[in-house]
Amino acid sequence: MxxxxxxxxxxxxxxxxxxxxxxxxxxxxxxxxxxxxxxxxxxxxxxxxxxxxxxxxxxxxxxxxxxxxxxxxxxxxxxxxxxxxxxxxxxxxxxxxxxxxxxxxxxxxxxxxxxxxxxxxxxxxxxxxxxxxxxxxxxxxxxxxxxxxxxxxxxxxxxxxxxxxxxxxxxxxxxxxxxxxxxxxxxxxxxxxxxxxxxxxxxxxxxxxxxxxxxxxxxxxxxxxxxxxxxxxxxxxxxxxxxxxxxxxxxxxxxxxSRGGAKAPSLTSIEDGTDVNDAWQSLASILPVLYPSGPSDQEVWERAGGDVSRLRLHNSGRASWFSALKMLAQGGGGGGVSIYSLTDVVLEDFPNNPELINFQKTRR
CATH class of the missing domain: 3.40.50.1460 (Rossmann fold)
Structure with a gap:
């Protein structure tokens, strides 16, 4: 289950x-x-x-x-x-x-x-x-x-x-x-x-x-x-x-x-060519929704190869994510975590999320 x-x-x-x-x-x-x-x-x-x-x-x-x-x-x-x-x-x-x-x-x-x-x-x-x-x-x-x-x-x-x-x-x-x-x-x-x-x-x-x-x-x-x-x-x-x-x-x-059930038909499609900065903003917006407690939620940061001890603690999951992504953009985060490994792990949990799919398209 x-x-x-x-x-x-x-x-x-x-x-x-x-x-x-x-x-x-x-x-x-x-x-x-x-x-x-x-x-x-x-x-x-x-x-x-x-x-x-x-x-x-x-x-x-x-x-x-x-x-x-x-x-x-x-x-x-x-x-x-x-x-x-x-x-x-x-x-x-x-x-x-x-x-x-x-x-x-x-x-x-x-x-x-x-x-x-x-x-x-x-x-x-x-x-x-x-x-x-x-x-x-x-x-x-x-x-x-x-x-x-x-x-x-x-x-x-x-x-x-x-x-x-x-x-x-x-x-x-x-x-x-x-x-x-x-x-x-x-x-x-x-x-x-x-x-x-x-x-x-x-x-x-x-x-x-x-x-x-x-x-x-x-x-x-x-x-x-x-x-x-x-x-x-x-x-x-x-x-x-x-x-x-x-x-x-x-x-x-x-x-x-949304973990199950029949889906209604999608009314929109993912467009190619989204600006990279827009994609990063989308990632910073969607991660606090999917993992509301922060990077430690569901051990997503560790599963992506990161070290949670390197992260700063904040009062809200959203602030923790902003801090973690800023660190990641600067090459930090501990272990072997990268923006690619993080999105790969998140997509395992949410394989149909359009923001994540679009982010991968713009970064690879």
Whole structure:
């Protein structure tokens, strides 16, 4: 089994079907949450360390526990990490307003402020997460539960789903993105007999490798949404359309590793004649993504013939890579390491990465 890991990936997964005081959702919701956690934590797919994945399922997903999970995510992630939050359950919109809430398992309709998580609270909790790569997945407003939620007399002041204003508020700040399962006027569909909701099924396919359309060895945020946004309307006869929100997202940042699964057709090809300086910049950009802990990650530097004791230690993997590549360009690095031996080793791990292939072309 391939044990390659993405150690800087952290996730909080919440799935709620058996609500205590409001209409329940089908058990597919729980399968969605568990399957997302399993794919993220699989060394054959996304490579997250399972120890970095917190699951809150049904009774465990109280208001207090979810808020504590968000605080824990903020405490254990740094700027160079990727933070992933997945929620499958009821989302509620207070009628006549644009205020939305995540409904936790202990939600009581008569006490929303004390038994659910408001958009303001959620936004404040997200602000505390310092990871420069934060992705939120919301699979709410399920068709199997939406009608019951809207018609229940005890909560007749609520509608299902999240307002556009709420979703936009959740992604304020750089490096933050959100994918919601459907437009506010739609429901998140579950096909009869299916193991997953349509949105999460497409998301899982993407994370298993189908969204890695360039076969780079990483799943990137824009590519993942492009895949999901194409698949969901196709599978629902154009009845459901995922939406994407990001306010200051300039980079197509990595969400996870891509270690398997069917690949979507590549839409671009490698061009010959790239400037050498551009290729070096590309290498300096891609290595911190593939080996986020630095040159010692997966012993890549040693496998390339280098001596890690020669390298300077830095607080982030990206800074360590910049320092190591600068040393390598000056003929240092220890042992027999060279730019050629390094790229050869990296290409063994990521044989289809176009930046690395292009770099080799320009240097040989």
């Amino acid at each position: 391939n044990t390659f890991r993405y150690p800087q990936g952290h996730a909080l997964i919440v799935g709620i079907a058996a609500y205590h005081h409001i209409p329940q959702l089908p058990d597919v919701v729980l399968s969605d949450a568990r399957d997302v956690a399993a794919v993220l934590g699989s060394p054959q797919y996304c490579g997250y360390d399972p120890a970095n994945i917190t699951q809150l399922i049904d009774d465990a997903a109280t208001r207090r526990a979810v808020l504590a999970g968000l605080r824990d995510l903020a405490d254990r992630t740094g700027p160079d990490d990727t933070a992933c939050i997945y929620f499958s359950g009821h989302g509620a919109l207070i009628k006549g307003t644009e205020e939305s809430s995540l409904l936790t398992v202990d939600c009581v309709a008569s006490d929303l402020s004390g038994t659910s998580i408001s958009a303001t609270e959620l936004s404040d909790a997200l602000y505390q997460i310092k990871a420069r790569r934060l992705i939120i997945f919301l699979d709410a407003c399920h068709a199997a539960g939406a009608g019951a939620l809207k018609s229940a007399t005890s909560i007749d002041r609520l509608d299902s789903g999240f307002s556009d204003k709420t979703l936009s508020r959740l992604v304020v700040g750089a490096g933050r993105a959100l994918m919601a399962s459907s437009r506010s006027s739609e429901t998140s569909l579950i096909m009869g007999g299916a193991c997953n909701s349509v949105f999460t099924a497409a998301l899982l396919e993407g994370l298993r490798g189908a969204a890695d359309r360039h076969e780079e060895g990483v799943i990137k945020v824009f590519d993942l949404f492009e895949y999901v946004a194409h698949q969901v309307p196709r599978l629902t006869d154009d009845a459901q359309h995922p939406i994407f929100k990001a306010s200051q997202l300039e980079q197509n940042f990595p969400v996870a590793l």
